[in-house]
Amino acid sequence: DIVMTQSPDSLAVSLGERATINCKSSQSVLYSSNYQNYLAWYQQKPGQPPKLLISWASMRESGVPDRFSGSGSGTDFTLTIGSLQAEDVALYFCQQYYSPPWTFGQGTKVEIK
Amino acid sequence: QVQLQQSGLGLLKPSQTLSLTCAISGDSVSSTTAAWNWFRQSPSRGLEWLGRTYYRSTWSYDYAVSLKSRMTINPDTSKNQFSLHLNSVTPEDTAVYFCARGTGTFDIWGQGTVVSVSS
Numbered sequence: 730d731i732v733m734t735q736s737p738d739s740l741a742v743s744l745g746e747r748a749t750i751n752c753k754s755s756q757s758v759l760y761s762s763n764y765q766n767y768l769a770w771y772q773q774k775p776g777q778p779p780k781l782l783i784s785w786a787s788m789r790e791s792g793v794p795d796r797f798s799g800s801g802s803g804t805d806f807t808l809t810i811g812s813l814q815a816e817d818v819a820l821y822f823c824q825q826y827y828s829p830p831w832t833f834g835q836g837t838k839v840e841i842k
Numbered sequence: 843q844v845q846l847q848q849s850g851l852g853l854l855k856p857s858q859t860l861s862l863t864c865a866i867s868g869d870s871v872s873s874t875t876a877a878w879n880w881f882r883q884s885p886s887r888g889l890e891w892l893g894r895t896y897y898r899s900t901w902s903y904d905y906a907v908s909l910k911s912r913m914t915i916n917p918d919t920s921k922n923q924f925s926l927h928l929n930s931v932t933p934e935d936t937a938v939y940f941c942a943r944g945t946g947t948f949d950i951w952g953q954g955t956v957v958s959v960s961s
Contacts, residue, residue, distance in 0.1 A: 769947045778940050778951030779889070790949070822889060826946030830906050833889040 731755050731825050735834035741842040748810040750837045752823035757803045760827065767827035770799055770808045773820045773836075782821075783808065815841065844868035846941050846952040854935075854959045860928040864941030864952050871917045871924055872897045877945045880915060880926045882957075884937035895924055896945070931959045 732755040742748040758767045766786035771779035781790050783799040786806055796811040810817055818841060823834040850862035864878070871878060877896035883889045893905035895915045905913055909928065917924045928935060939955045942948040 767946065771948075776954075778942070778954055779948070780951075781947055781949050784947045824889075824947070829891075829904060831891045831946065833891075835888050 730830055731758065731828060731832050733823055733825055733832050733834040735821075735823060735837050737837060738835070739838040739840065741840045742810075742813045743842045744815065745812050746842075748813050748817070748839055750808045750821050750823075750839070752801075752806040752808070752834050754804045754806075754825055754827075756827075758825045758827035759803050766802050766806070767825055768799075768801070768806050769824045769826060770797075771822045771824060771833075772817075773822065774818075779822060810839070813839070813841070844943065844950045846943065846950055848939075848941055848952040848955050850955055852955055852957045854931050854957065856932050856959060856961055857930055858959075860926070860931050860935065860939075860957060860959075862926045862939055862941070862955055862957075863923055864925070865921070865923040866943075867922075869943065869950075871895075871922050872919055874898055875945075876943050878915075878917070878924045879942045879944060879948065881940045881942060881948075882935075882937035883940065883954075886934075887937070890937075892926070933959045935959050 734753045736751045768786040770783040773779045782793050787799040798809045800807050820836045822836050845867045847865045877894045879894040880892040895903050912929050914927045936959045941952040943950040
């Protein structure tokens with residue numbers, strides 16, 4: 730199985746400041762035939778299911794604010810919240826869909842400083 | 843829009859069978875482009891994919907290796923839903939269980955069901 734490891738486990742950021750979450754996969758999730766990274770990011774608020782934010786490492790889902798951006802390739806990825814808003818307080822997960830079983834990072838908790 | 847509504851009992855004793863159902867609206871369990879998945883989430887195991895069913899020309903099923911011997915996922919085309927059955931539960935199966943649509947990424951989720959296994 731591909732192991733996904735996120736860092737940090739939690740971070741506190743001031744409103745309007747940037748939040749950066751890292752995700753590392755135990756093997757590359759870049760598919761050579763189409764040069765796509767099979768990496769997604771989710772946001773989960775308390776008592777709710779995860780919400781898909783980004784797929785293909787950097788493609789925002791419809792309706793996701795543009796302050797959320799994804800980057801990276803191969804084994805190293807980053808989710809950036811460009812200007813943290815109060816409603817962004819949540820748990821964030823990366824997930825690989827390169828090969829089953831689909832696996833998730835342990836999550837990063839984002840709070841307001 | 844597509845919605846998934848979960849139902850099922852959340853309090854179990856060890857050795858019992860967990861049964862959950864996910865009712866689909868706005869899409870079809872027989873869709874040839876979708877897949878229907880179960881996940882669980884616990885503090886100790888994090889977010890874990892359990893398995894899926896999908897229809898292309900026949901029904902297919904994939905299960906997490908660690909649970910394959912205890913788990914079945916069944917589509918019900920007459921009710922447009924799918925179910926999870928996990929037998930011989932132990933306290934380690936205590937978690938929030940989710941159903942979700944997706945073939946790699948998961949865009950629609952059920953509301954979650956808290957399942958507690960305790961004697």
